[in-house]
Amino acid sequence: MSDSPIASVERGVALRLEGVRRVFDNQLVVIDDFNLSIDAGEFLAVLGPSGCGKSTLLRMIAGLSPPDAGRIVTDPPVFQTAFVFQDAHLLPWRSVLDNAALPLELMGVAREERYSKTHAVLKQVGLEDAEARYPSQLSGGMRMRVSLARALVTEPRLLLMDEPFAALDEITRFHLEVQLRELWKLRGMTVIFVTHSISEAAFLANRAIVLARRKGNIKLDRKLELPVERSNSLRSDPRLGEEMNRLMSAMEEE
Amino acid sequence: MLKKLLPPLIPFVVVTLTLEWMVRAGVVAGYLVPAPSAVFRALLDNRDELAAAMAKTSAGALVGFALSTLSGIVIAVLLSSSRVIQKSFYPYAVFFQTVPIIAIAPLLVIWFGYGMKTVIASAFIVSIFPVIANTLQGLLSTDPALRDLFRLYGASSTVTLVKLRFPAALPQILTGLRVASGLAVIGAIVGEFIGGAGLGSVVDVARTQQRVDKVFAAVLLASVLGLGLFGLINLISAVTLRRWHASEQETI
Numbered sequence: 001m002s003d004s005p006i007a008s009v010e011r012g013v014a015l016r017l018e019g020v021r022r023v024f025d026n027q028l029v030v031i032d033d034f035n036l037s038i039d040a041g042e043f044l045a046v047l048g049p050s051g052c053g054k055s056t057l058l059r060m061i062a063g064l065s066p067p068d069a070g071r072i073v074t075d076p077p078v079f080q081t082a083f084v085f086q087d088a089h090l091l092p093w094r095s096v097l098d099n100a101a102l103p104l105e106l107m108g109v110a111r112e113e114r115y116s117k118t119h120a121v122l123k124q125v126g127l128e129d130a131e132a133r134y135p136s137q138l139s140g141g142m143r144m145r146v147s148l149a150r151a152l153v154t155e156p157r158l159l160l161m162d163e164p165f166a167a168l169d170e171i172t173r174f175h176l177e178v179q180l181r182e183l184w185k186l187r188g189m190t191v192i193f194v195t196h197s198i199s200e201a202a203f204l205a206n207r208a209i210v211l212a213r214r215k216g217n218i219k220l221d222r223k224l225e226l227p228v229e230r231s232n233s234l235r236s237d238p239r240l241g242e243e244m245n246r247l248m249s250a251m252e253e254e
Numbered sequence: 255m256l257k258k259l260l261p262p263l264i265p266f267v268v269v270t271l272t273l274e275w276m277v278r279a280g281v282v283a284g285y286l287v288p289a290p291s292a293v294f295r296a297l298l299d300n301r302d303e304l305a306a307a308m309a310k311t312s313a314g315a316l317v318g319f320a321l322s323t324l325s326g327i328v329i330a331v332l333l334s335s336s337r338v339i340q341k342s343f344y345p346y347a348v349f350f351q352t353v354p355i356i357a358i359a360p361l362l363v364i365w366f367g368y369g370m371k372t373v374i375a376s377a378f379i380v381s382i383f384p385v386i387a388n389t390l391q392g393l394l395s396t397d398p399a400l401r402d403l404f405r406l407y408g409a410s411s412t413v414t415l416v417k418l419r420f421p422a423a424l425p426q427i428l429t430g431l432r433v434a435s436g437l438a439v440i441g442a443i444v445g446e447f448i449g450g451a452g453l454g455s456v457v458d459v460a461r462t463q464q465r466v467d468k469v470f471a472a473v474l475l476a477s478v479l480g481l482g483l484f485g486l487i488n489l490i491s492a493v494t495l496r497r498w499h500a501s502e503q504e505t506i
Contacts, residue, residue: 062406064405064406081406083402083403083406085399089399091418091422093421093424103403103406103407106404106407106409106413106417107407134498135498136497136498
């Protein structure tokens with residue numbers, strides 16, 4: 001069963017992590033001898049208990065904190081990354097439009113081009129009518145959509161997400177998950193999605209890894225056998241339940 | 255507007271009337287605490303002298319406050335730029351907080367002479383620390399996720415300061431300015447006690463003449479000046495934070 005979107009060869013980044021190690025304060029080994037290959041255009045969910053090093057892994061891949069040993073090889077070597085945090089982390093003094101346009105502004109893109117690209121991406125996440133509003137005037141779900149738009153505005157080839165929907169209510173989360181899946185199919189970027197929600201991982205990803213509590217050992221690495229098209233009706237599909245059971249038993253074994 | 259003014263006005267009227275009654279009934283001696291009507295009369299009788307004094311004090315306090323705002327923010331930015339700089343110099347910034355202004359005011363006269371310069375220096379010294387401390391606190395408490403975001407898109411430290419850290423620190427900076435505005439007026443008055451001019455000097459002279467009513471009139475004007483500065487900062491705060499900070503929003 002093929003689960004790759006058509007455009008992925010063009011748009012996604014392939015990654016290879018080799019013997020990656022990260023130590024905090026010279027004593028706490030968070031990640032050790034970590035090896036993982038991620039295909040271009042893959043939607044990878046990273047599951048694991050709190051403190052297993054999944055956020056650390058994401059920060060290393062983003063280049064925000066270098067590994068203490070090992071290396072991270074990417075193909076292509078230079079590309080645009082975007083990062084979506086657990087909370088929306090918007091600038092409260094900027095409108096929705098200027099929040100979503102921030103990455104382009106920081107990269108020095110001219111005003112006109114910046115705004116036309118931002119208008120387009122805000123439309124994609126369904127916020128075209130909220131451009132002039134400020135974060136304090138938005139619901140949690142809308143804020144997260146602005147955050148998503150801000151990540152997508154640079155047309156990243158690698159999208160890193162650190163429990164982005166964890167703080168949202170379930171209905172909002174379901175909507176955003178479907179929307180994210182659609183955007184991924186449309187754009188074909190590689191997505192690495194860190195979560196502690198088994199249902200979210202199974203619903204979104206085409207591959208899921210489960211990390212152990214210590215040193216980031218991979219307990220399970222599985223291609224999910226689920227259809228490419230994922231709508232809310234999949235949530236009651238027995239195939240999703242089976243995949244969730246597999247992930248859950250991997251999470252539970254010590 | 256009336257709804258906002260009424261709550262603080264009621265205690266003012268009650269206290270004024272009570273005080274007036276107490277003095278008139280002989281509960282409090284008029285030469286110790288003047289009746290509000292006597293203070294009012296002193297204000298009217300000496301209006302030219304008091305107006306000129308108030309203008310001088312205002313100028314001294316305002317210039318001192320402006321200097322401490324500007325240099326306080328610049329110093330905080332420098333301190334926030336590196337942990338080493340912060341550790342080496344912050345204790346000396348605290349010095350401004352602990353210095354007893356009344357004790358060094360005579361020194362200021364020796365350095366700057368009688369008049370405006372001493373007053374400005376005094377207002378500056380007592381009002382700079384809250385600006386430094388609050389601005390520094392604000393600059394150091396930038397959301398780490400947002401700093402990461404700026405790094406991810408290759409923003410320089412100057413761009414990060416201008417577009418992220420400084421605006422994010424604005425609520426704290428304004429808190430610092432609120433505290434500093436009141437202190438600047440106090441500093442100016444203390445400077446005038448020694449350096450001779452303005453409301454401080456009016457208080458000093460009236461005191462030696464046992465003119466308690468005039469002392470109160472001058473003190474009242476000094477408070478008005480402090481309130482005015484405070485109000486100005488609140489106005490700036492309301493305009494700049496209106497759209498985004500919880501402290502300036504009545505409802506979401």
